[in-house]
Amino acid sequence: MGNAAIDLIIRIKNGYLAKRETITLSYTRFGEEVVSKLMKLGYIKDFQITGDKIKAIEVTLLYKDGEPAISDVSIYSKPGRRYYTSYRHLKPVVSGIGVSIISTSKGILTNKEARKIKTGGELLFNIW
16 A cells, blocks of 8 residues: 555655646556545645546646645655554644645544544655
8 A cells, every 4th residue: 555655646746846737647446545635635636537447547736826735745654664653643744734644444534534533544644
């Protein structure tokens, strides 16, 4: 799971750095969940699943007054080192401006959602 999340968020960040309108990611259900959560949080404009046999996720990037919606990303879980955390150890990101994305048994959650339902999991990345 960690590999897919790292690849996905770095591709989105690089798309913003290159000032692209859209980017294409390889499709996974996990990737679709993460992209869906990022859309609900307002970090991307929209996404759609394309292709029949070989699916892809086409992400439309969001710019606010010419500035990217994502200013930076901090990755925690890596292929060689998984980073698991309890809901008690989840802290606000950049004084509450950003969010942590966590893979839990209840699906992909933000740090606020995970604390609310008292569940921990694999801390994938912080985004702001």
